[in-house]
Amino acid sequence: MADIEKHPGGRPTDYKEEYVDLVFRICSGTGASDLQLAKIFEVSRTTINNWKKEHPKFFDSIKKGKDIYDTQNVENSLLKRALGYTVTETTKEPCIVKKKGETAEVIDTKLTITKKVKKHIAPEVAAQIFWLKNRNPGRWRDKQEIEHSGKDGQPLQLQAIVAELKDPAIKEAIRLISSKMVTDGTGSEPK
Numbered sequence: 449m450a451d452i453e454k455h456p457g458g459r460p461t462d463y464k465e466e467y468v469d470l471v472f473r474i475c476s477g478t479g480a481s482d483l484q485l486a487k488i489f490e491v492s493r494t495t496i497n498n499w500k501k502e503h504p505k506f507f508d509s510i511k512k513g514k515d516i517y518d519t520q521n522v523e524n525s526l527l528k529r530a531l532g533y534t535v536t537e538t539t540k541e542p543c544i545v546k547k548k549g550e551t552a553e554v555i556d557t558k559l560t561i562t563k564k565v566k567k568h569i570a571p572e573v574a575a576q577i578f579w580l581k582n583r584n585p586g587r588w589r590d591k592q593e594i595e596h597s598g599k600d601g602q603p604l605q606l607q608a609i610v611a612e613l614k615d616p617a618i619k620e621a622i623r624l625i626s627s628k629m630v631t632d633g634t635g636s637e638p639k
């Protein structure tokens with residue numbers, strides 16, 4: 449019997465190699481989500497996910513395109529909010545056009561520009577904080593690590609602090625705790 453090649457079954461894929469370039473242009477220009485891509489390609493969201501698994505170049509194009517969109521739009525918008533910016537605000541008001549003659553009959557109502565005003569949008573503190581924390585986390589993060597140690601990295605000596613205390617009960621409690629920490633070397637009470 450001759451080997452007969454079996455058909456893998458299922459519907460043939462709608463995927464085409466030219467989708468790699470197309471999906472890059474779509475994502476870099478619009479930042480489209482997977483659901484939006486599915487609508488554009490007229491397939492289901494599951495199909496988009498399958499194409500991403502089966503075609504690494506397609507998946508990379510989506511990631512690179514979205515990264516470019518995020519960089520050009522979202523990051524720049526955040527920076528703009530952090531630094532402040534100027535915008536021209538245009539006001540339009542209705543202008544009524546009347547027919548000449550004895551009766552005042554309204555013929556048309558148009559919107560006409562009545563004024564243009566330049567406004568400065570002040571910097572937003574929250575955007576500044578977010579930008580700085582992400583741009584330089586070592587310098588701007590909320591959590592600061594401060595090492596508490598004595599001379600040459602040794603543990604702090606509590607005796608100097610204890611000597612300044614006036615209350616004898618507190619002095620004695622600190623002395624006992626300090627001596628227990630030193631005796632067992634672990635910082636916990638000896639057993």
